[in-house]
Amino acid sequence: MKTKITIIAAILLGILFFSSCDKKIRAPSDSTDLRIEVLATSVPVSSAEVCGTLYDNVLQLTSGIPLNLKLQFTGANNLAQYKIDIHSNFDCHAHERPLSEWRLLRIGDLSGTTALITETIPLPADAFSGNYHCIIRLIDEQGNEAPFKEFNLVVRNMEDSEAPVISYILPASDSVALQKSAELQFKGTVTDNLSLKNGKLELTYTDANGNDYTALNELFTGNDSTTHHFERSYTIPAYAAPGLAIFKLNAYDQFNNQSEKLIKVYILE
Numbered sequence: 001m002k003t004k005i006t007i008i009a010a011i012l013l014g015i016l017f018f019s020s021c022d023k024k025i026r027a028p029s030d031s032t033d034l035r036i037e038v039l040a041t042s043v044p045v046s047s048a049e050v051c052g053t054l055y056d057n058v059l060q061l062t063s064g065i066p067l068n069l070k071l072q073f074t075g076a077n078n079l080a081q082y083k084i085d086i087h088s089n090f091d092c093h094a095h096e097r098p099l100s101e102w103r104l105l106r107i108g109d110l111s112g113t114t115a116l117i118t119e120t121i122p123l124p125a126d127a128f129s130g131n132y133h134c135i136i137r138l139i140d141e142q143g144n145e146a147p148f149k150e151f152n153l154v155v156r157n158m159e160d161s162e163a164p165v166i167s168y169i170l171p172a173s174d175s176v177a178l179q180k181s182a183e184l185q186f187k188g189t190v191t192d193n194l195s196l197k198n199g200k201l202e203l204t205y206t207d208a209n210g211n212d213y214t215a216l217n218e219l220f221t222g223n224d225s226t227t228h229h230f231e232r233s234y235t236i237p238a239y240a241a242p243g244l245a246i247f248k249l250n251a252y253d254q255f256n257n258q259s260e261k262l263i264k265v266y267i268l269e
Contacts (some may be wrong), residue, residue: 031109033076034146036138042068050131051089058152059134063102063159064125069136071117075255077140079110084119086153089131090256102127102155128256129157163257164192164199166249170231177266180238184265186216187231190251196220196228199252203234208243208267242269 042057048058061067073079086104102124108117132153138146168188178184190201203216215234228251247263 005149020108021259030079034079034138034140034144035072035074036082036136036146037072037074038069038136038148038149039072040070042066042096045151048152048154050154055152055257057150058154060209061123061153061155062135063129063155063157065158067153069119069121071119071136073110073115073117073138073146073227074148075113075138075140076145076155077142077144078113080139080141081107081109082115082117082139083107083133083135083137084121085133085137086121087133088126088128089133089152094176102132117148121191125158126255127155127157129155130256130258131155160194160255160257162171162193162251163259164190164196164251164253166190166259166261168249168261171263174262175266177268178236179268180236180240180242182236183188183233184236184247185231185233186249190228190230192226192253195224195226196251197224197254199254199256201228201230202250202252203232203247204250205245205247205265207241207245211241211242236265236267242267242268 043059043061045056046058047054047056047059049055050058050061059067069084072081073082077210084104084106086102088103104121106119106121132155134151134153136149138148166188168186170185170187176184186203190196192199197220197221201216201218201220202214204212204214206212219227243266245265245267247265249261249263251259
């Protein structure tokens with residue numbers, strides 16, 4: 001009798017187990033269920049070199065003209081929010097020169113599993129020329145995050161898109177050789193078509209071991225001056241790696257238009 005009861009109980013337990021397995025239980029979603037699709041942009045997406053690297057996600061913009069984005073968000077669960085973050089990338093993401101007149105952080109609430117959004121993003125007329133990042137993010141109500149979408153924005157200021165001009169008489173050549181602890185002389189002029197006010201002169205270099213250094217960083221003085229004369233010296237440090245060092249002399253005008261001169265310095269023991 002006990003044997004029959006045991007068999008019947010096992011059969012009933014088996015029926016209960018399989019019936020529960022037949023129920024359609026949705027597995028927890030992850031970021032692969034969430035998608036951000038950029039359906040249209042007001043300017044064509046192009047390929048261009050940004051910070052020395054070729055990108056195929058570049059939007060060429062002009063200050064004063066808004067950027068329009070048509071976006072579609074989808075997910076297995078109800079959507080929660082999207083975020084558009086635009087910030088400067090003037091120095092290739094070290095973000096050491098936060099002088100931009102343009103920065104945007106826009107957050108929007110969502111509902112349902114699909115949303116079609118058109119965003120008009122104003123671009124101020126006085127926005128600085130240069131590189132910017134645009135990051136688009138999406139999360140659902142479960143806290144899952146979609147793979148983000150990214151654009152490199154290259155902005156041209158509508159009032160002034162012409163870079164300043166650097167001319168120098170020292171060093172006498174764009175390729176010199178110096179011992180450690182020797183002085184490297186820089187003498188020349190920066191000129192601009194409109195104004196150098198609030199611009200700057202910057203000297204950086206990369207040594208033979210790939211280490212980066214800043215040798216000079218100074219703001220231009222004067223009210224709306226179009227000319228700046230410079231005469232500076234830099235002592236090659238004793239710890240500098242011997243071999244080829246690339247010095248970069250950069251000038252920026254009032255709207256961050258940039259020009260650059262490269263000088264090869266062979267550092268001797």
